[in-house]
Amino acid sequence: xxxxxxxxxxxxxxxxxxxxxxxxxxxxxxxxxxxxxxxxxxxxxxxxxxxxxxxxxxxxxxxxxxxxxxxxxxxxxxxxxxxxxxxxxxxxxxxxxxxxxxxxxxxxxxxxxxxxxxxxxxxxxxxxxxxxxxxxxxxxxxxxxxxxxxxxxxxxxxxxxxxxxxxxxxxxxxxxxxxxxxxxxxxxxxxxxxxxxxxxxxxxxxxxxxxxxxxxxxxxxxxxxxxxxxxxxxxxxxxxxxxxxxxxxxxxxxxxxxx
Numbered sequence: 001x002x003x004x005x006x007x008x009x010x011x012x013x014x015x016x017x018x019x020x021x022x023x024x025x026x027x028x029x030x031x032x033x034x035x036x037x038x039x040x041x042x043x044x045x046x047x048x049x050x051x052x053x054x055x056x057x058x059x060x061x062x063x064x065x066x067x068x069x070x071x072x073x074x075x076x077x078x079x080x081x082x083x084x085x086x087x088x089x090x091x092x093x094x095x096x097x098x099x100x101x102x103x104x105x106x107x108x109x110x111x112x113x114x115x116x117x118x119x120x121x122x123x124x125x126x127x128x129x130x131x132x133x134x135x136x137x138x139x140x141x142x143x144x145x146x147x148x149x150x151x152x153x154x155x156x157x158x159x160x161x162x163x164x165x166x167x168x169x170x171x172x173x174x175x176x177x178x179x180x181x182x183x184x185x186x187x188x189x190x191x192x193x194x195x196x197x198x199x200x201x202x203x204x205x206x207x208x209x210x211x212x213x214x215x216x217x218x219x220x221x222x223x224x225x226x227x228x229x230x231x232x233x234x235x236x237x238x239x240x241x242x243x244x245x246x247x248x249x250x251x252x253x254x255x256x257x258x259x
Contacts, residue, residue: 001081001146001239003031005030007031008031008033008034008072008073008076008081009023009026009031009032009033009081010033010081011033011082011085012037012057012082012083012085012086012122013036013085013087014033014035014036014037014043015039015045016037016200017085017200018085018150018195018227018231020046020227021227021230021231022234022235023046023050023052024231025228025232025234029235032075032076033050033052033053034052034068034071034072034076034079035052035054035055036057036068036072037054038058040056043056053071053076055067057086059118059126060117060121060122062125066129069133073133080137080144080145081145081146081147083147083234084126084148084149084150086118086122086123087118087119087122087123088118088119089164089168090115090161092107092111092161093107093161094163112164112167115164115167116167116171118168120175123150124175127147131145131147131188134188139187142241143188144188145189146190147183147189147190148191148234148238149172149190149191149192149193151170151172151176151192152165152166152169153194153254153255153256154169155169155194156170156194157256158170158256159257159258159259160259161259169194173192176192176245176246176247181245184244189237189243189244190244191244191247193237193247193250194247194248194249194250194251195230196249196250196254197215197217198225198227198230199224200227217254218251218252218254219253220253225250230250233248
């Protein structure tokens with residue numbers, strides 16, 4: 001797909017981190033970008049920076065997403081690109097003994113379900129809406145649209161305490177090919193990126209010794225990933241018309257250890 005001012009894009013989680021880098025990269029190519037996020041201060045700032053539009057979008061809510069897509073399309077027209085970066089995680093063991101009290105505890109079902117709702121169902125909500133909109137427009141040079149999802153290396157190398165997060169990201173990997181097949185005849189491509197440890201706001205808050213250890217765990221280059229590197233791969237997936245139904249690790253050859 002050619003990237004220019006004739007193309008509109010929606011990027012979820014675009015107020016920071018991987019989503020922000022992708023929104024900037026798309027806007028630099030002239031693409032009209034809608035910043036989907038729940039951050040009502042950072043989101044409008046990002047939209048202003050890139051000349052896009054901010055749409056408050058909660059991926060946990062059908063109504064919120066319907067309103068966000070309606071606002072984006074009213075401003076930019078039907079999007080031909082969707083990049084799903086919204087999501088989060090938690091770290092709770094399946095069952096464990098409290099170190100202070102000795103009490104036996106278990107992973108709360110509500111906390112497990114929340115992460116799957118946010119990461120997996122939230123991503124799917126955005127996919128269905130974007131795909132339905134793309135079906136209503138004519139193809140350009142043999143394509144109606146491109147959808148990119150964000151999974152994680154935790155989908156394959158889940159660590160201790162990551163049962164919910166790994167399950168949610170593994171589900172994104174698992175649904176990528178079926179969705180690509182669902183939409184193939186309608187000329188919509190679907191791919192997913194599995195990032196390793198990236199320099200995002202989440203990791204900027206960890207202690208320096210933890211950050212140093214994470215950097216050292218990456219074989220080559222031994223550092224955290226730059227969000228611009230995620231954006232670069234996302235743009236290649238969009239541009240390359242033969243890139244479809246794939247789940248690609250972007251991780252410096254890391255294979256996550258047990259903890």
